[in-house]
Amino acid sequence: MSNSENKISYISLIKNGIFSENPIFRVALSLCPAVAVTSGVKNGFMMGIAVLFVQIMVNITVSVVRKFIHPKVRIPSYMFIIATWVTVTDLSMAAFVRDIYAQMGLYIKLIVAFAIILSRAELFASKQKITPSFFDGLGNGIGFLFALVIIGFFRELLGKGSLWGYPIVDTKPLLIMILPTGGFFAVGILMGLFNWIDMKFFGGGGASGGGH
Template sequence: MSIIREFTKGFYKENPVFRLALGLCPTLAVTSSIENGIGMGVAVISVLTCSNFVISLVRKVVPKKIRIPIFIVIIATFVTIVEMLMQAYKPELYKSLGLFVPLIVVNCIILGRAEAYASRNNVIYSIIDGLGMGIGFTLSLVIISSIREFFGNGTLYGYPVLPTSYKPVLILVMAPGAFLTLGYVLCFFNWLDMRFKNRN
């Protein structure tokens, strides 16, 4: 396996949100604006990379039966570090992400990668995998949050892009809009996948 393929698989082929349907709670909850989406994405990238690194370091000494609690404690440690850093340097982001910062611990992507990848592969590959998957997750957050912010608020990354005569579709930045956007984006990616398969 090549490093580049390991790195890029998270972008489309094994994208955690669109292809594997993992980590859906933060995908829905923090995507009301691009800024929140990117903030959450960066937090997940750092936790995922660090936890993949440590878990692949200890993978040979961890007994199989209690591996899940050990993985969770490792992940929770890094989440606590990220939480404290964010509280200190980005207090506003911390406030708007709120509950979902400690909840990175139970993001299925992180435990999923620990179980499926980092506990079976060497350190270098695990770091690459963590980075790639994290970036894939961030990409999907950015896609969903741009749709929601554009139509629901008429802005992109906080800058107004639509004329003031545009009436924002407010429902898109609220809870039902999150489900609706994700549903249609998933549908689009399914359709894309089918087109590719038919062509081959």
């Protein structure tokens, strides 16, 4: 019995990360990368993959060592763990996907400062066992990836008239959308849309507005 209960809670952990506690659309954390790297689907996807990997590994590591960390130095310790995994990601991407890394290497290094990763480590992984921490990291990472791809989809389609670098229409329908201004427009409107969907169909009470 307890086994099946656990399974349900794992699925709900993933669902929470993607929908009701989506890092960008619902919790409103890590909005800088949501604007900065989403000028195309490809960049958004790669960034999302990098964050997904870092988030899962950080959650697992923090969960493993949670009993050895003194509460007074826990934030610096988490930062060390995050920095380690970001360095791993950074160097691997530099080695294997060089053309993409040339475009967004700076932002990969910046993952170390993303609020969502530290917040999941502090709020969840430091109090939970390894398996739930893994699923929480998976859910939040996928939620982040999902948000970046959606924002990138609209910005690239409207701003460049292409998707994943392949042209769809030969004009630039709304040039402003690939400029930083367009990023704010896209994030704001999509956030509103997700709140509306949540309130209309799932009975939610609107965004929690970065209170976490």
